Amino acid sequence: MAGVLVFGEAVAGILTPASLEAATAGAELAAAVGQPLSGGLIGRNIGDAVAAFLGGGMSTLYIVDDLQFEPYIGERYAGAATAVIEHVAPSVVLFPHSLNTREWGSQLAARLQTHLVTDCVRLDVDGADVVLTKPIYGGGILAEYVVASTPVMATLRPGAFAASTPGAQGHIVPLDIPFIPARVTVLDETIDEPPSGPTLRDAKIVVSGGLGVGGRENWRLIEDVAEALGAAVGATRAVTDLGWAPASQQVGLTGASVAPDLYIAIGISGAVQHLAGIGRAKTVVAINRDPEAPIFTRARYGAIGDAREIVPAFVERLRELRA
Amino acid sequence: MHIVVTIKQVIDPLVPPAHLRLNAATRQVDAPAGIAPAMNGYDANALEEALKLVGVHGGTVTVVSLGGDSVRDTLRRGIALGATGALHITDPGYVGWDALDTAHVLAAAIARYTPDLVLCGRQASDTDAGQVLFGIAEALGWPVVSPVRAIHSIEETGVVVDRLTERGSQKLLVALPAVLGISSEANEPRTPAVRSVMAANRARIPTVTRSELGLNAEEGRVVLRRLSRDVHDSHAEIIAGATPAETGAKLADALHAAGLI
Ligand SMILES: Cc1cc2nc3c(=O)[nH]c(=O)nc-3n(C[C@H](O)[C@H](O)[C@H](O)COP(=O)(O)OP(=O)(O)OC[C@H]3O[C@@H](n4cnc5c(N)ncnc54)[C@H](O)[C@@H]3O)c2cc1C
Ligand SMILES: Nc1ncnc2c1ncn2[C@@H]1O[C@H](COP(=O)(O)O)[C@@H](O)[C@H]1O
Numbered sequence: 340m341a342g343v344l345v346f347g348e349a350v351a352g353i354l355t356p357a358s359l360e361a362a363t364a365g366a367e368l369a370a371a372v373g374q375p376l377s378g379g380l381i382g383r384n385i386g387d388a389v390a391a392f393l394g395g396g397m398s399t400l401y402i403v404d405d406l407q408f409e410p411y412i413g414e415r416y417a418g419a420a421t422a423v424i425e426h427v428a429p430s431v432v433l434f435p436h437s438l439n440t441r442e443w444g445s446q447l448a449a450r451l452q453t454h455l456v457t458d459c460v461r462l463d464v465d466g467a468d469v470v471l472t473k474p475i476y477g478g479g480i481l482a483e484y485v486v487a488s489t490p491v492m493a494t495l496r497p498g499a500f501a502a503s504t505p506g507a508q509g510h511i512v513p514l515d516i517p518f519i520p521a522r523v524t525v526l527d528e529t530i531d532e533p534p535s536g537p538t539l540r541d542a543k544i545v546v547s548g549g550l551g552v553g554g555r556e557n558w559r560l561i562e563d564v565a566e567a568l569g570a571a572v573g574a575t576r577a578v579t580d581l582g583w584a585p586a587s588q589q590v591g592l593t594g595a596s597v598a599p600d601l602y603i604a605i606g607i608s609g610a611v612q613h614l615a616g617i618g619r620a621k622t623v624v625a626i627n628r629d630p631e632a633p634i635f636t637r638a639r640y641g642a643i644g645d646a647r648e649i650v651p652a653f654v655e656r657l658r659e660l661r662a
Numbered sequence: 663m664h665i666v667v668t669i670k671q672v673i674d675p676l677v678p679p680a681h682l683r684l685n686a687a688t689r690q691v692d693a694p695a696g697i698a699p700a701m702n703g704y705d706a707n708a709l710e711e712a713l714k715l716v717g718v719h720g721g722t723v724t725v726v727s728l729g730g731d732s733v734r735d736t737l738r739r740g741i742a743l744g745a746t747g748a749l750h751i752t753d754p755g756y757v758g759w760d761a762l763d764t765a766h767v768l769a770a771a772i773a774r775y776t777p778d779l780v781l782c783g784r785q786a787s788d789t790d791a792g793q794v795l796f797g798i799a800e801a802l803g804w805p806v807v808s809p810v811r812a813i814h815s816i817e818e819t820g821v822v823v824d825r826l827t828e829r830g831s832q833k834l835l836v837a838l839p840a841v842l843g844i845s846s847e848a849n850e851p852r853t854p855a856v857r858s859v860m861a862a863n864r865a866r867i868p869t870v871t872r873s874e875l876g877l878n879a880e881e882g883r884v885v886l887r888r889l890s891r892d893v894h895d896s897h898a899e900i901i902a903g904a905t906p907a908e909t910g911a912k913l914a915d916a917l918h919a920a921g922l923i
Contacts, residue, residue: 350828410832414805438828442808445793449800452762454883457791474892475789476691479679481890482789484759488883522805522840526822527833544923568923586847592675593846601922611678618892622922624913625898640920641898642913644906652910660918 342375343368344429344490345397346420348440349380349388356541357435357497358388362395364462364500365433371464374430377401378509379423381416383409389511398509401426403516410525416443417450418519424451426514429490431469436494448492455492456484460499460619477592478615497540498598498619531587539571539588545599545620547573547590548583549613551606551627551646555583560650561605567657573597575613591616606646609634626650663721663816664777665712667705667745668768668798671729671736672788674700684889691788691889701736704783706851708844711813712781713744713852719816722746724775728756728767734867742854742862753872755879759789763880765797770875773802777839779821784809784843792843799841807836808843 345365347358362378369376378397380389385404393400403419420443424432434440436458448455461472471484471493486492539545546568548561565572574584576591590597592612598619605626607613614637617623625638626646635641642649673682673693683692693699712723725740727733728751737748751771758764772780785792792808799806811831812824820837826845836842901916903909917923
């Protein structure tokens with residue numbers, strides 16, 4: 340059976356939002372090429388994630404739920420995924436893009452000697468071809484790839500595809516995978532303290548600050564705006580380098596890619612490496628003292644002036660409006 | 663300890679994408695005139711890790727690169743930074759999009775050195791693909807881990823590394839020989855001394871061709887069909903009040919009126 344196969348990802352037993360986005364993108368692709376959609380989910384104690392992923396509309400969901408898949412080791416996930424692919428023989432395989440999928444998905448592609456396009460933001464069907472589009476050169480340029488080897492493989496950038504409301508329920512096929520010896524041993528696992536409030540990658544609103552905030556003592560301004568809006572806090576690399584905010588809050592080429600409905604950039608110049616992380620933000624708002632700052636070429640709304648004077652009144656009015 | 667570091671030459675990432683030239687016919691991206699190509703940033707981190715390791719354990723570091731004649735300059739920089747030797751691999755058919763093809767060529771060259779460790783960048787800053795290292799590991803039959811933010815130690819049983827995860831990191835023991843994809847958190851690469859740069863200019867860099875490595879041309883797995891600019895319409899509506907405070911309040915009102923908050 341040919342078709343589209345979408346792998347989901349469960350983190351601590353919970354399906355990542357990007358998994359349902361990938362399922363929706365997979366369903367649209369499957370419909371466009373008139374082929375079935377199946378799913379794959381690997382992990383341990385993933386019952387809840389399986390139920391959530393089934394809502395993605397696949398006719399069959401292959402699950403591999405076993406002790407050996409916790410903690411995560413790329414080699415084992417690639418091994419289990421190989422078994423799923425042998426069952427499905429798909430023509431297209433999709434993954435939500437994450438640090439783990441880009442490791443085991445890439446190992447899988449190398450094992451199958453096929454080409455994986457990472458971090459795609461668009462999928463199109465053109466005749467017999469699936470066209471995979473991804474940003475290159477830090478985000479300023481889009482490249483469209485067509486893969487000739489099979490299966491065609493792609494990881495999809497979180498936030499670039501909409502997740503549809505849960506659809507028809509398919510059936511579950513559990514697969515038994517023999518123990519996979521691994522040459523990698525997990526000695527320890529560190530989980531960073533999650534920031535309170537929404538996470539950067541999933542937030543509907545992100546409020547970010549740059550050097551223009553003027554100092555560590557003013558960082559509270561950014562947090563106040565975020566708090567008033569129930570938003571996640573982001574920062575430029577210049578700011579995280581100075582330690583005003585933790586590195587995990589860095590947005591941009593070498594930080595997080597965010598895809599909020601609203602991105603508020605305060606005291607941020609809009610360097611290309613920063614803009615690379617907000618390519619999928621729907622509406623950008625900038626507060627900056629310099630009307631020539633490049634951030635205004637990306638912003639839909641702007642305010643020009645000293646952030647330290649504008650922001651307190653902005654926060655006060657936001658609180659009134661949301662009360 | 664024998665370490666091979668793979669190094670890709672890229673357009674300097676500091677060049678704003680708007681200044682890059684898209685060649686529709688060749689589907690190549692070209693740097694503006696006069697901009698020298700650079701060593702991929704993550705590869706510079708990989709080289710720095712390799713130099714630190716041989717500093718502690720002794721051994722050699724070989725830098726290898728597949729590409730046109732210009733990559734010899736980047737290899738020379740690797741030598742100036744402290745690499746023991748360099749290898750330039752040429753392939754008239756090299757385009758850089760087909761990661762597995764690139765990996766097969768690099769793996770064939772790497773195998774000649776029988777290294778304990780291959781350090782690559784987690785991804786190249788031009789295509790941000792992050793694929794070639796996995797192809798190399800597969801071709802050599804070695805384990806691979808990426809992105810690595812720290813190499814802790816070399817033990818009897820393997821190399822101990824920190825790998826980044828979405829939620830934090832994992833400390834892993836990876837059996838050697840292995841391939842690691844190094845991330846920028848690992849270190850701050852050194853800059854070469856003037857004297858080393860001059861010495862590197864005299865270093866001999868051998869060249870090997872794809873066919874000398876015993877490899878035939880492969881059927882292309884991927885085609886880059888089209889390049890375009892990622893444009894956003896850019897008409898910021900400027901909200902202004904008589905005072906900064908009024909500006910702040912009016913901005914909040916404007917976002918509210920637009921249904922954004
Ligand atoms: C390989 C590489 C990767 C990088 N990756 C990233 C990345 O992932 N993320 C990232 O953010 N950067 C990254 N950078 C750094 C990037 O190039 C910029 O240096 C950085 O984004 C600038 O941060 P900034 O906007 O806070 O500071 P600046 O560029 O200094 O801008 C400060 C802005 O604040 C304004 N301002 C000053 N005072 C006030 C005031 N009182 N009120 C209002 N506005 C004021 C100024 O007009 C200016 O526009 C990377 C760089 C390289 C080379
Ligand atoms: N042409 C090349 N020559 C040497 N190393 C390369 C080449 N292409 C890719 N690499 C290595 O593989 C890593 C990942 O590259 P990529 O898969 O292109 O993102 C890079 O950081 C380099 O270490």
